[in-house]
Amino acid sequence: MKFLAITQRLLSAALAVVLVAAVGEPASAHKGVDHSKPREETTGTESNTRLPTADTNVPQPVYEYKPSEAGSYKLPRIKEASNGKVLFEDSSKGTLVDLFGRRQVTIMAFVYTRCGDVCPIASNQMAMLHEALNGMPELEGKVALASVSFDPEYDTPAVMREYGSHFKSAPAKYVPWHFISPISVEEGNKIVQAYDQPVGRDKNNSAVLHHILRAFLVDGKHQVRNIYSIDFLDPSLLIADIKTILAEQHAGVIGQGGH
Amino acid sequence: MKSARFITAAALTALLVQAPGVALADETCQSPYMAKLTGEEEFVYIWTLGMEGLGDGSDKLVTVDSRKDSPTFGQVIDVDSVGGRHEAHHGGLSDDRKTYWVSGLDTGHIFLFDIANDPSNPKLVKIITDFTEKSGVVGPHGAYALPGRVMISGLSNAKDRDGPTGLVEYTNDGEYITTHWMPKGEKIEGVKLDTVADGYGYDARVLPRKNVMLTSSFTGWNNYMTDLGKVVKDPEAMKKFGQTMVVWDFHARKPKQVLSVPGVPLEIRWAWGPKNDYAFTTTALTSKLYVIHEDKKKGDWAATDVADIGDPSKLPLPVDISLSADDSTLFVNTFMDGTLRVFDVRDPFKPKQILEKKLGNQVNMVSQSWDGKRFYFTTSLLSKWDKKGKENDQFLKAFYWDGKDLKPRFEIDFIKAELGRPHLMRFGSKSLYSN
Numbered sequence: 169m170k171f172l173a174i175t176q177r178l179l180s181a182a183l184a185v186v187l188v189a190a191v192g193e194p195a196s197a198h199k200g201v202d203h204s205k206p207r208e209e210t211t212g213t214e215s216n217t218r219l220p221t222a223d224t225n226v227p228q229p230v231y232e233y234k235p236s237e238a239g240s241y242k243l244p245r246i247k248e249a250s251n252g253k254v255l256f257e258d259s260s261k262g263t264l265v266d267l268f269g270r271r272q273v274t275i276m277a278f279v280y281t282r283c284g285d286v287c288p289i290a291s292n293q294m295a296m297l298h299e300a301l302n303g304m305p306e307l308e309g310k311v312a313l314a315s316v317s318f319d320p321e322y323d324t325p326a327v328m329r330e331y332g333s334h335f336k337s338a339p340a341k342y343v344p345w346h347f348i349s350p351i352s353v354e355e356g357n358k359i360v361q362a363y364d365q366p367v368g369r370d371k372n373n374s375a376v377l378h379h380i381l382r383a384f385l386v387d388g389k390h391q392v393r394n395i396y397s398i399d400f401l402d403p404s405l406l407i408a409d410i411k412t413i414l415a416e417q418h419a420g421v422i423g424q425g426g427h
Numbered sequence: 428m429k430s431a432r433f434i435t436a437a438a439l440t441a442l443l444v445q446a447p448g449v450a451l452a453d454e455t456c457q458s459p460y461m462a463k464l465t466g467e468e469e470f471v472y473i474w475t476l477g478m479e480g481l482g483d484g485s486d487k488l489v490t491v492d493s494r495k496d497s498p499t500f501g502q503v504i505d506v507d508s509v510g511g512r513h514e515a516h517h518g519g520l521s522d523d524r525k526t527y528w529v530s531g532l533d534t535g536h537i538f539l540f541d542i543a544n545d546p547s548n549p550k551l552v553k554i555i556t557d558f559t560e561k562s563g564v565v566g567p568h569g570a571y572a573l574p575g576r577v578m579i580s581g582l583s584n585a586k587d588r589d590g591p592t593g594l595v596e597y598t599n600d601g602e603y604i605t606t607h608w609m610p611k612g613e614k615i616e617g618v619k620l621d622t623v624a625d626g627y628g629y630d631a632r633v634l635p636r637k638n639v640m641l642t643s644s645f646t647g648w649n650n651y652m653t654d655l656g657k658v659v660k661d662p663e664a665m666k667k668f669g670q671t672m673v674v675w676d677f678h679a680r681k682p683k684q685v686l687s688v689p690g691v692p693l694e695i696r697w698a699w700g701p702k703n704d705y706a707f708t709t710t711a712l713t714s715k716l717y718v719i720h721e722d723k724k725k726g727d728w729a730a731t732d733v734a735d736i737g738d739p740s741k742l743p744l745p746v747d748i749s750l751s752a753d754d755s756t757l758f759v760n761t762f763m764d765g766t767l768r769v770f771d772v773r774d775p776f777k778p779k780q781i782l783e784k785k786l787g788n789q790v791n792m793v794s795q796s797w798d799g800k801r802f803y804f805t806t807s808l809l810s811k812w813d814k815k816g817k818e819n820d821q822f823l824k825a826f827y828w829d830g831k832d833l834k835p836r837f838e839i840d841f842i843k844a845e846l847g848r849p850h851l852m853r854f855g856s857k858s859l860y861s862n
Contacts, residue, residue: 230701233638241679244605246576247598364575364599366462366523380462380523382575395575397460397522399635405678 228289231402238411243393249386250362253351254316257329261351264316264359268386271312272417273410277383277401278365280319281331286381286398291315294345295335297403301343301410311410313345318367319377320349320356387413458572459635459697460522468796468854469494470504470546471803473823474529475847476515476810482845483508486515486531488540488549489846491823491839493801493854501825501837503844505548509538514652514810517851519570521577521599526552527853528570528577532809533652535559537567537579539601546855553601559585562595562606565648571631575599580631582645589647589667591626594680609642610673610682619727622687627669632695632706633677639728640677641706641719643692644669655812668712672719674728686730688717695719696750696757698775703754705775711746714739716759718775734778736768737761746808747792751799756781758793762808765790765820767833784833787820789813794852795828802826802833806841807848821848 251265268274277294279287298313315332317323323331332347350356360367363382370376383401385394394409471493477485490505513531520527525543530536537555544550558567558579566582576599581592591611596604610618611626618624627644634641645651646668650658658664668691674684690713697706705720716734721727736759737743743761750757750772757770757778767790769782792805804824807813814820821841826833841849 230636231638232636235638236676236679236681241676241681244596246604247602364523366525384575395573397574399460400574400678405638 229293229398229401231405235402235405235408238408239415241412243385243409243412246392246395249384249390249392250359252359252362253355254348254359255325255351257325257332257347259325265390267312267314267346267348268390269388272310272388273413274312274314274386275383275406275410276314276316276386277381277396278318278360278363278379279315280317280377280379281323281327282319282375283377283379286379290381290383290398290401291331291335293398293401293403295337297406298335298340298343298345299337300403300407302337302339302341305342307410307414308342310414311343313343315345315347316359317347317349318356318360318365318379320351321353322375323349325349385409385413388417458519458522459633460574461520461572462522462524462859466797466856466858467493467495468801468856469858470855471794471823471825472527472540472542472549472853472855473805473849474515474518474851475841475849476807477508477512478810478821478842478847479512481842481847484512484847485510486513487847488527488529488538488551489841489849490547490549492547493825501839503839503846506846507540507549507551509536509551509554512810515848515850516809517569518853519577520572520853522572522574523599524855524859526599528579529851530558530567530570530579532566532568532582532648535565535567537570537601542855543859546857546859555597555601557603558595561603562593564593564595564606566592566651567595568628569630571633573633576604578631580628580642582628582651583647583649587647588649590628590644590650590669592628592647594628594631594642607680609644610685615682615685618682619684621685622671624673624682624685625669625671627671629669629693630695630708632697634697634704634706635677636701637704637721638677640675640680641695641697642673642675643688643695643708644671645691645693645711651809651811653811655809672708672730674719684727686719686728688719688730689713690715692717693746694748696748698750698754699752700754703775707748707750707757707772707775709736709745709748709759711744712742714743714745714761716745716757716770716778720775731776733776734770734780737764737766746790749793749795749802751795753799756799758795758802760786760790760793760804762789762791765806767793767804782832786824787822788818789820792850792852794854796854800828801836802828803852805849805852807850810848813848821846823849823852 328347365382368378381398383396471491473489475487475489485508487508492499492504513536514533516532518529527540527542535558539553540549541552542549564581567579569580571578577597579595593606593608595606609626609628610624629643629645631642670689672686672688690710692708708717714736715732718731722729736745744763746762748759755773757772759768765787767784770778772778791808794803806821824838825836
């Protein structure tokens with residue numbers, strides 16, 4: 169019931185965002201910002217990025233099923249998760265593999281902050297997941313979420329921090345959610361290529377990037393164990409997958425101990 | 428032309444919801460996970476089986492120009508021979524539409540063509556030769572786009588080359604992931620059996636919002652690589668055809684229910700509408716149209732026979748089907764009489780035939796354009812099952828559809844052009860990749 173309430177609340181928030189997109193954003197949300205051009209890096213906390221909005225033509229995904237019980241199915245190894253040099257939202261440098269190694273499970277979604285269709289929906293799904301996970305103390309230190317931009321020219325750490333602030337649960341008690349940018353455009357290109365994330369810049373509007381949504385479940389050994397489109401970015405399904413990986417890793421530890 | 432762009436299945440559904448009068452059809456055999464493009468298709472890619480003594484005799488990917496203002500409109504503009512005859516049959520596009528996977532039912536080879544760098548000139552970039560060695564499955568059939576992956580539905584197995592088979596997953600760059608065997612037996616834990624599970628396979632399609640995958644069933648290598656006349660005269664061979672469909676928990680890749688659908692259910696088409704929880708299939712040997720639908724009272728799924736296709740006693744052999752994007756019209760080809768039958772399926776349980784049109788001596792595949800206005804038909808079924816001699820038509824025929832009838836657009840005789848037996852079609856467009 170609690171999860172349902174969270175879902176309803178966040179869906180209401182998402183709908184409000186969609187309505188903002190439909191009737192025009194509040195002036196304070198984007199005053200003086202030219203979204204067609206890359207922004208200079210800023211370190212302040214001023215709210216000068218626009219709210220993430222969704223194209224009203226793109227509906228919320230519908231999930232009319234109950235996922236299988238965690239641990240009752242297998243998630244085969246798909247491939248090794250590629251590395252990449254990134255900047256976290258506090259501008260500190262790191263790598264994706266370092267990030268994956270810190271937790272047993274990382275859910276990573278590729279987005280860009282100026283996206284007007286599927287990214288806000290995906291981030292809303294991630295927000296629902298984040299809030300649900302932060303009600304699970306048993307997951308402390310085991311799980312992380314990451315939203316990685318494929319538009320590093322515009323999505324500086326400050327922009328990502330601002331974007332993330334619209335979605336993050338506060339406080340993130342047990343499960344952190346990182347908002348990350350590749351360290352450079354070249355590094356961004358390498359990362360999207362390695363993750364097979366299709367991205368194409370619109371020839372008429374350089375602020376628009378055509379793409380399909382890809383999100384990944386990466387285990388603590390840097391192996392991709394599931395790939396999601398928006399059709400399966402369902403918080404309850406993601407939680408089942410996270411718990412399936414954790415149960416498997418727990419069983420593996422017990423097995424090693426037995427030897 | 429409207430510019431093409433990546434658009435998700437969810438977005439396509441939204442457009443249909445908001446503009447129900449707009450027909451945004453997709454080509455036959457599309458995965459809901461695949462990027463869609465709006466606007467007209469520019470190229471038709473035809474996976475073609477080589478014929479001995481005709482041209483180079485090899486299987487090949489044939490690219491046809493479908494741009495109405497092009498000087499090469501309706502002509503073959505590229506031919507990529509893969510060398511040898513592999514029993515070219517089916518395939519599919521990756522979810523990003525960058526790669527066209529096509530396979531050989533005999534050798535088990537899978538060929539990956541890059542159609543993104545130059546959509547008018549596909550390039551063979553990889554050949555998977557260890558499909559059977561890695562999976563134990565024989566006869567790679569459909570290639571179904573999943574997020575970042577491709578699922579290959581098999582037709583047979585390496586042990587006895589009969590019907591029991593599996594589903595094989597690969598990464599988008601062609602690395603083997605895993606195999607899921609079809610359910611087989613009289614009692615299977617956790618699976619509701621409406622009949623004995625035969626383990627056979629053919630098509631695999633997903634309805635994402637219900638987390639349901641549906642699979643159908645054909646026959647094994649021993650039958651599909653044997654002359655059809657010989658098979659039908661062999662009572663033992665005729666026992667080895669699929670009689671079931673399987674409802675899966677797609678996310679868990681676990682079978683949940685085995686449905687009794689006698690007579691070899693082949694192609695599966697889920698309805699597109701956001702409330703339309705049903706799929707169509709046709710049975711090859713009994714010539715029936717079935718609706719597979721949710722039975723909410725029982726909490727499971729059911730298969731209901733809703734119509735005959737032609738005269739079943741004459742064995743017309745329904746093959747490929749195509750459902751319009753607004754779920755109103757179903758196009759059904761029957762191989763033996765070379766005929767298209769069109770059904771009004773606005774009430775899926777009471778289909779009404781609205782057109783019957785002979786297209787040739789034989790016809791197999793049908794693909795429908797994005798807007799439902801253009802149709803393409805090809806002829807080959809299997810090298811050992813195609814008609815012989817003068818009856819062995821091998822063509823691509825393109826038509827306009829005006830809602831009531833087909834009007835000729837162009838056609839290519841694949842025998843005169845020394846190409847072979849045309850089979851699976853997929854569409855491409857430069858505008859999809861030119862952003």
